[in-house]
Amino acid sequence: MTEETWAAVDRYIDRLFARSDPALDAAQKAAADAGMPMIHITANQGKLLQILARSVNARLILEIGTLAGYSAIWLARALPAGGRLLTIESDPKHAEVARANIARAGLAEVVEVRLGNARETLPEIAAAESGRFDLVFIDADKSSTADYFRWALRLTRPGGLIVCDNVVRNGAVADSTTRDPGALGMRRFIELLAAEPGVSATVVQTVGSKGYDGFAVAVVTGELFPGHAPGRSKP
Ligand code: SAH
Ligand code: DHB
Ligand code: MG
Numbered sequence: 001m002t003e004e005t006w007a008a009v010d011r012y013i014d015r016l017f018a019r020s021d022p023a024l025d026a027a028q029k030a031a032a033d034a035g036m037p038m039i040h041i042t043a044n045q046g047k048l049l050q051i052l053a054r055s056v057n058a059r060l061i062l063e064i065g066t067l068a069g070y071s072a073i074w075l076a077r078a079l080p081a082g083g084r085l086l087t088i089e090s091d092p093k094h095a096e097v098a099r100a101n102i103a104r105a106g107l108a109e110v111v112e113v114r115l116g117n118a119r120e121t122l123p124e125i126a127a128a129e130s131g132r133f134d135l136v137f138i139d140a141d142k143s144s145t146a147d148y149f150r151w152a153l154r155l156t157r158p159g160g161l162i163v164c165d166n167v168v169r170n171g172a173v174a175d176s177t178t179r180d181p182g183a184l185g186m187r188r189f190i191e192l193l194a195a196e197p198g199v200s201a202t203v204v205q206t207v208g209s210k211g212y213d214g215f216a217v218a219v220v221t222g223e224l225f226p227g228h229a230p231g232r233s234k235p
Contacts, residue, residue: 006207006212010043013044024043027073030068030097036097037067040068041139042209048215053134058135060084060133061075061085062125065089065139066087066098067089067098067139068094068098069099071139072113073111076111087112088118089116090115099113118151126151131154133160135160136160137164138162142181143184145164145188146185146189149193162199163217164189167213167216169186173187201218204216
């Protein structure tokens with residue numbers, strides 16, 4: 001089995017379930033033209049995020065790591081009228097390209113691209129909107145993922161979802177001797193996730209046009225986690 005096969009199957013799946021359109025195509029082209037890394041999720045992963053968002057009736061979504069706004073467009077399209085997506089990006093050029101892509105997709109009123117380092121932005125968001133998010137998608141610098149997960153736990157309502165991209169990293173996640181900072185970060189995150197009593201979680205490996213990687217998915221149960229008390233007491 002080769003990456004060529006994985007990519008061919010992705011093309012087959014995408015044609016049936018996750019068709020592209022001018023806004024998604026233009027978002028990718030703008031990213032490539034700007035010399036940005038082509039590390040966005042695949043189309044069928046975007047469709048999966050949409051399905052997850054719809055399955056929890058998401059009205060308020062947080063994304064950590066915008067890049068060119070490709071995953072944000074998929075997620076924002078799952079929102080009902082009046083829904084909102086906040087996406088955090090630390091690179092000013094990425095944020096600028098993302099804002100243009102999101103506007104071109106007709107989502108400028110729905111999506112806010114917040115320029116800043118998530119390490120500084122997340123505490124601000126938590127101060128204002130703890131326990132209010134229906135879904136958090138973590139997809140930024142891999143070595144900080146455990147910290148982002150701690151914030152996501154505070155920000156997500158009971159019954160909401162926390163999804164994290166790139167947890168498998170070509171299998172490096174299962175290598176206890178890895179020295180790759182990203183893989184080490186993911187091992188720290190996954191072990192924290194497994195030990196957290198306030199979620200029910202798992203990890204699913206994926207192959208496709210973006211190689212071999214995986215998603216972590218967690219539903220927040222709200223059990224035994226005092227950090228949720230403020231959010232829960234709000235109307
Ligand atoms: N979610 C995107 C891909 C994100 S790539 C998609 O699938 O379409 C990761 C992004 O996280 C990059 O744009 C990078 O600049 C951003 N990033 C890295 N470290 C960050 C930090 N500390 N705070 C906010 N964004 C960060
Ligand atoms: C990288 C980041 C991603 O979010 C991704 O999906 C793939 C690769 C990276 O930083 O290399
Ligand atoms: Mg990613």
